[in-house]
Amino acid sequence: MLLSIRSLTKVFPGTLALDGVDLDIAAGEIHALLGENGAGKSTLIKCLTGAYQRDGGAITLDGAPIDPKSTGQAQELGIGTVYQEVNLLPNLPVAQNLMFGREPRRFGLIDSRRTRAEAEAMLRQYGLGIDVGRDLGTYSVAIQQIVAIARAVSLSGKVLILDEPTASLDRREVEMVFDVVRDLRDRGLGIIFVSHFLDQVFELTDRVTILRNGRKIVTERTANLDRMSLIEHMLGRALEHEVTGTATDGEIKAPMLQFDGIGRAGVIQPFDLTVGQGEVVGLAGLLGSGRTETAEMLFGLRQSQDGQARDADGPLDLRNPRAAIGAGFGFAPEDRKTDGIVASLSIRENIILGLQARRGWSRPIPRAEQNRLADDYIRKLDIRTSDREKPIGELSGGNQQKAVLARWLAMNPRFLILDEPTRGIDVGAHAEILRLIEDLTAQGMSVLIISSEIDELVAVADRVIVLRDRRHVAELTGAEVTGDRIMRAIAADDEAAA
Amino acid sequence: MNTRALPLYATIAIFLLAYLLAWTQFPNILSTRVVGNLLTDNAYLGIVAVGMTLVILSGGIDLSVGSVIAFSGVFIAVVLRDTGLHPLVVFALLLLLTTAFGAGMGFLIDRLAMPAFIVTLAGMFLARGAAYMLSIQSVPIQHPFYQTLQGAYYLMPGKGRLTLIGVLMLLVVVLGMVIAHRTRFGASVYALGGGEQTARLMGVRQGRTTVLVYAFSGAMAGLSGIVFSVYTGSGYSLATVGTELTAIAAVVIGGTLLTGGAGYVFGTLVGVLTMGLIQTYIVFDGSLSSWWTKIVIGLLLLVFILLQKGLLKLSGSRLAGGAA
Known part of the structure; x- marks a missing residue:
């Protein structure tokens, strides 16, 4: 094994972020690391890159135990990382970004001609023939991402960690990056691929490891898994487990708010949404499916490109949160500490x-x-x-x-949007908040609730809208609101959902 | 073409255009005398602005330099008056002092993670106060070596005087260009200005770079103080009030992004000369109040800030377009 992690443990005050995780990365494989928010993916990666110091367990690279204390040290050991946000300097030329800290020098001064020549040679290995004298920031994100990969590989060259590298790329650009990644695998690098795009996981990776709540759930060859079992592992519930909701069957609530064609290119596809008086609407979907973006758009935090909102009295103005509050909206955001x-x-x-x-x-x-x-x-x-x-x-x-x-x-407010209202809350308070939501809707308030916990949605929501890849793909009402149906809608392929 | 260099080209174009306009009105403005004076009169500003350029490129600011220049003048004058030390020895002592002062501020900024604005503001009061403590009155410098320095010039054709301090300023600009564009330290400065987090991930030694950049600015402020004392022949604790702001203006007019990470040292020279040119024009005209200098500089600053904002928008929208 190229990289071996044994019973890795990391404790934060009050939480066990990683609980004895084992992971093996072979040379010449692309290994997907999956998990929902708080599963421990980023903690694991930070322990590998030296950003965090582990509290227990062992990591060996090429058979030798390692204990990186900083990202620089991890790089020297051979572990390079590329993040979602390109971690290079857009204000410097491509050549300088590639060669930073290793510029060839003559008489103590940087030899810019040789710097450029070496940078060009490096990028040619990736089939990239761009002008390395131009600022990095003038190139597309895909090219920046490839430059970042080239830098990481040239610095480290054993293990490459790709942390959501494709989150801001379009289809063609993803293909470009994938070609580079496959090529690196064939050259014998061990590659860890973190992504919440399941299609990409199936397309690119050889093996998959799934984390949940700081524990390793499973490691499996990608070919042996299907979408459904993957999502089951990630969400931690099996299909036969059935929870019936409080959904009041058949009772049609009088529509209070009507949203038509709200959306924005690259953020969320236009959608229609009706919210009834006293209704609880749930938004389900995996991380990055566009749940929070939907909420932010309804609250005027993000601008919708088109469409409009209206109630019984006419169109509503949702230009900004202040206007939304004026219209009787409320929004409790996901990140309570910084936004709440x-x-x-x-x-x-x-x-x-x-x-x-x-x-x-x-x-x-x-x-x-x-x-x-x-x-x-x-x-x-x-x-x-x-x-x-x-x-x-x-x-x-x-x-x-x-x-x-x-x-x-x-x-x-008449319409309250709650984004993950129960995250990081102990069990008792959890139940109280859910009961509170029911009390409020009984008094006529409407609630939109976003949650990663399917059981929670089943318990509280009258209607659930399922999102996938920044689209509203399914809507379940009344008796349809079951854990199974939600899971299937999340996992479904496009044809099945349409 | 690199959009990054656009502000520099704009600065140069504006300078040449302004010179051309001034020349059509006053042909004498192109004489070597005027050019020589332009360099001499702005030597101290040019030197301190080079230090400021590196600080701003790194994403910081140094408000202490004006006070440090005043302190330097008073320090030199008082030490020369009260001791028998040779001016060169005094210069060396002073440069040590101001460099250490700058390094100290850089250390605080880095270690305490304090905003450069507030740390160097404290440094500004400190240096000004130290200057008052040495002497409240203006202290004349009457060392014979100073007469040599003041009399050292090369007579250009057309009787223009290329003075020692003017040449020194040009040398400092060249030094600044080499440091900024041809050393790893310079690359680190740009990297810090581009984003601290990213710079650290790329292996920039943030603490060392921060300390060095403020030490460099301190050294330049000291050198500028020496030049200013040669220029005025005295040390006065009330001198060069607000020079730090003039220097910042010169840097920004020279095309350096005030938030750091983009700009050229050469642009700062052009910025200094542009400001000097405006002053010269007003002197030539004779009927204009000297306040017009400030008004025109204010307008120029505004134009450049708008230009930079526009360029940022332009490159930003192109990025978005490329990604979509």
Whole structure:
């Protein structure tokens, strides 16, 4: 084995990010590493590249144990990495990017002619005959990606890690990069390919390893797997396991909001969406399928190129979040820490934030009113805290999430968008938040919920929309909302879904 | 053509055009006398602007240089007045001092991960305060060696004087060009300005580069202080207030991106000369208030910022077009 990882363990405060993971990479293979958010893919890669120090386990390269302390050291050992965001300098010429730190010198000064010649020779091996004197940033992302691969291989040359290298490429460009990757495999490199595009995994890779919750679930030859079993492994539920939802069969809810042709090229294909009064609509799909983008577009955080939104009274203006809030929308984003809470402000301040912003900062909410609101929601949502003036950053994830919900509830929205509302929350709080969502919809509020946990969607949603490859591919209502149907829709090939 | 060089070409074009316009009105402006004076009068600014160019290329800023120039002048004048040291020895001492001062600021910026703006702002007050402490009055320098320095020039055809400090400025520009474009240190500076995270991943030694770049700026500020003391023949703690901003303006007019990562040292020379040319024109005209210099420089700055923004947009949209 070229690269051998044995019972790799990495602990972060409160979580076991990697729990005894084994992984073998042979010379001349392309090995896919798969898993949903939080499965441990990036932690594993960071342990390999020296960005993180492992807490347990062993890594051997060419039979010798290694322990890289920095990305530079990992490179010298022979492990090179190419990231989704091209990690090169667009403001420097291609040649300088390729040769950076190893420029040929004459009399102590960089010999630019030889630098260029060597860079050109290097790129010719990849069939790339571009002008290396031009800035990297003037070339397409695919070419930048190949330049990044060329640099990584020339620096390291044993193991190449490709971390979502194709996320921003179109079909033809992906093919270009794949040709290069296959060529490198034939030259005997061990290649780790991380991607959430399953088609690409089947097209390119020889073997697959799937991680979930920090554990290795399976390593298998790609040819022996089908889409369905792959997704089962990733999501961690088998098909026979059946959960029946609370979906109120057949009961048609009066439509409240109507979105027509919302979408944007390269972000999400145009879609139509109707949301009924008091309805819970779930969005299902794998990481990168366009769930969050859909939510952001509905909330005016991203501009839709076309289409419009309307309610019973006429068209709605969703130019920006402020306009969306004006239309009675609310949005609790996925990344609670950076986008949801203001960590150093108190619970009270976090709760009244939205309300105050809508009133305008020149008309402060009286302090007594603030206290009343804060206490009210702390009690109603059962936010566990010693008092309302505690900085919200000191609360647990579940209580933070409740406070974010309280902020929106205080504004009494008619349509609330929740992106992964239960991620990183303990089991008890999890159930409470789901119950809260049901209470709210019983009072007539409509909710759009995004979740990676299919069981959660089945439990709470009246209707589930399934996304794949930045498209809305299926819609399940009433009795159709079962774990199986959702899984099948996620896994289905294009023809089957259409 | 590389879009990166466009601001440089624009700067050169604007400079030549401005010179041409000035020449049609005042043919004398093309004489070697005017050219010689242009170099001499702006020598201290040119030198400090070269240091500033590297700092800005690295994505930083150095607000301390104006105060450091003033401190240098006072330091030289006071030491020469009170001791028997030869000016060359004093120069060496001063350069050591200002280089160490710059390196110290670079160290703080890197280690404490503090914004360069605030650290060098502190340095600005510190250096100005130190200058006051040495002397509040203007201190004349009467060393015979200074007379030699001030009298050293090459008489060009047309009776223009190519002075020692003017030549020194040109040499510093060449030195700056070599460092920025032909050394690994220079490449690291551009890399840092392009993106710290990426630069680190590519193996740039961030701490070392940051310290060196501010040390270089400190050394250039010291050298500029020496030149300024030769130019004025005195040291005065209230001198060169705001020179750091003039230097930044020259760098930006010279086509360097204020956010770092793109630009040319040669452009800075053109920027300095453009600003000098405006001043010369106003002197030639005689009826214009000297405030017009500031107004025109302000307008030029605005034009260049817009130009850079436009270029960024252009290259950005082309990228998006290529990816789509």
